[in-house]
Amino acid sequence: MGNWRKFILWFAQEHVDFRVQEFESLIKMFGLQARRLTEQTRKPFWVVEFRDTDSALLYASRSISLRAMIELYAHSHKLPEFHQRLRNHVTTNWNSLAEYFRVEASFKIVVETYNKHFSQREKVEKIESMDYLQIEGAVNLKKPEVEWWYIEFWGLDPTAVPPEPEDILFGRLVAHGQRHLIKELSLKHRKFIGNTSMDAQLSLLMANQAMVRKGDLVFDPFVGTGSLLVSAAKWGGYVLGADIDYMMVHARCRPSRITQKVREKDESIRANLQQYGCADRYMDVVVADFSNPVWHPRISFDCIITDPPYGIREATEKVEKKASAKANTRSESMVHYPSTSHYSLQSLYGDLLEFSAKHLRLGGRLVCWIPFHSEDYDPKMLPQHQHLNLVANSEQQLTGNTARRLLTYEKCFEYSPTEPLLGGITQVPTPSQDFRDRYFNNALESRQERRMRKAELREQARVEMNARGKIPTDGRSKKCDLNKARFV
Numbered sequence: 177m178g179n180w181r182k183f184i185l186w187f188a189q190e191h192v193d194f195r196v197q198e199f200e201s202l203i204k205m206f207g208l209q210a211r212r213l214t215e216q217t218r219k220p221f222w223v224v225e226f227r228d229t230d231s232a233l234l235y236a237s238r239s240i241s242l243r244a245m246i247e248l249y250a251h252s253h254k255l256p257e258f259h260q261r262l263r264n265h266v267t268t269n270w271n272s273l274a275e276y277f278r279v280e281a282s283f284k285i286v287v288e289t290y291n292k293h294f295s296q297r298e299k300v301e302k303i304e305s306m307d308y309l310q311i312e313g314a315v316n317l318k319k320p321e322v323e324w325w326y327i328e329f330w331g332l333d334p335t336a337v338p339p340e341p342e343d344i345l346f347g348r349l350v351a352h353g354q355r356h357l358i359k360e361l362s363l364k365h366r367k368f369i370g371n372t373s374m375d376a377q378l379s380l381l382m383a384n385q386a387m388v389r390k391g392d393l394v395f396d397p398f399v400g401t402g403s404l405l406v407s408a409a410k411w412g413g414y415v416l417g418a419d420i421d422y423m424m425v426h427a428r429c430r431p432s433r434i435t436q437k438v439r440e441k442d443e444s445i446r447a448n449l450q451q452y453g454c455a456d457r458y459m460d461v462v463v464a465d466f467s468n469p470v471w472h473p474r475i476s477f478d479c480i481i482t483d484p485p486y487g488i489r490e491a492t493e494k495v496e497k498k499a500s501a502k503a504n505t506r507s508e509s510m511v512h513y514p515s516t517s518h519y520s521l522q523s524l525y526g527d528l529l530e531f532s533a534k535h536l537r538l539g540g541r542l543v544c545w546i547p548f549h550s551e552d553y554d555p556k557m558l559p560q561h562q563h564l565n566l567v568a569n570s571e572q573q574l575t576g577n578t579a580r581r582l583l584t585y586e587k588c589f590e591y592s593p594t595e596p597l598l599g600g601i602t603q604v605p606t607p608s609q610d611f612r613d614r615y616f617n618n619a620l621e622s623r624q625e626r627r628m629r630k631a632e633l634r635e636q637a638r639v640e641m642n643a644r645g646k647i648p649t650d651g652r653s654k655k656c657d658l659n660k661a662r663f664v
């Protein structure tokens with residue numbers, strides 16, 4: 177057991193709620209042995225013990241939350257004790273550490289302080305306080321061979337900075353996390369984006385939650401512009417998507433960049449993957465309504481990653497079946513255009529969990545967002561399925577009193593098509609069905625009611641225009657005719 181090594185994980189203080197879940201997912205995905213020694217998970221650093229350096233490097237090779245990983249030499253809550261520990265560590269481990277102090281090894285010392293600002297001069301003084309370290313090499317600030325990190329943590333509360341640092345740490349940088357990918361995959365420079373494209377950081381975190389491995393088959397049933405396919409493909413997954421919106425899937429929807437009037441001809445989800453060098457992992461996207469799955473019963477996915485519509489910036493709709501045609505559907509003799517109806521969040525999440533239970537391989541993961549009004553949230557409301565274990569649940573605050581939660585489910589039992597229906601039934605007690613209505617006006621008006629109310633207003637306007645002797649223009653008159661058909 178002698179090989180266990182301690183590392184400082186220095187995190188970005190962004191999406192703090194997600195880092196524990198990401199850490200646990202990556203540890204499980206790589207089958208690593210690790211022990212977290214820092215209890216307070218919101219601190220920007222954790223001290224973690226890994227079974228060996230290779231295990232630590234594997235974690236860093238995928239982490240989006242991690243900024244830097246530093247091999248720990250000394251950690252204390254008091255400065256004199258810190259210096260004593262650092263001296264002892266270097267002396268005791270000199271045989272293995274000597275190579276980093278040799279004359280040919282150029283070096284740099286980074287001073288990181290959290291929650292307290294120090295001038296350059298003060299930082300240099302902190303470096304000079306470690307003069308006892310016999311670093312022989314030359315300083316190289318741009319490309320040093322060895323990078324040392326000196327860290328002072330001054331608490332989390334900017335309004336109550338303690339008189340002394342709470343933690344002082346020192347060590348050698350061994351790896352950076354994968355945060356460079358956030359810039360590399362940024363939506364700013366992506367070929368095809370839309371109003372609801374998921375930003376690069378959250379997409380990458382989702383793919384880590386899903387434990388996407390090289391060669392996995394990954395599916396997004398509400399694919400939109402394919403942001404989640406990008407991150408999954410970046411980690412080596414073969415990606416497949418579906419969406420009800422033909423214009424979206426074919427990148428013909430209205431551009432979302434203010435500077436763009438029309439879509440470029442070559443915008444597409446495939447072009448996005450090409451842009452990031454993962455076109456070979458793009459399988460396809462299809463136009464399909466999730467409430468009527470088109471998939472073969474035996475198709476099996478390693479991961480399902482998705483951001484379903486909440487009805488705020490995109491409609492939550494499904495294609496209406498002929499059997500349940502609406503009262504105002506046109507008669508049999510007229511040309512048939514399939515109508516759509518509201519797809520309640522209850523039904524949507526019910527279908528999503530049922531689909532995942534059927535189509536995930538055993539151990540495969542479903543990662544999806546669910547919206548909530550903060551005051552409503554109760555863990556009991558989360559969708560449940562007998563074949564899926566909820567393994568992670570973290571919150572991201574949205575505007576006002578709304579939030580969304582990133583849920584990670586893992587398939588724990590094989591789904592048998594012969595089992596009685598009730599055996600695997602999904603429970604979706606979430607009250608967020610009317611999320612959209614409450615988001616906008618707190619009114620419990622259904623989509624259908626709203627449409628009818630607006631149509632009534634238009635009809636009223638038409639009658640008034642007629643009374644004033646005004647004839648509607650072409651486009652308007654077509655709309656008015658449609659209105660009339662609704663009310664005769």
Ligand SMILES: C[S@@+](CC[C@H](N)C(=O)[O-])C[C@H]1O[C@@H](n2cnc3c(N)ncnc32)[C@H](O)[C@@H]1O
Pocket residue numbers: 370372373374397398399400401402403404418419420421424464465466467482483484485486490491492493494495519
């Ligand atoms: C939040 S967006 C997904 C955004 C996507 N993650 C991206 O990065 O662009 C939800 C998508 O679900 C689609 N959608 C809505 N109802 C659907 C249904 N019944 N079946 C399949 N897709 C649907 C919408 O067209 C929309 O593109």
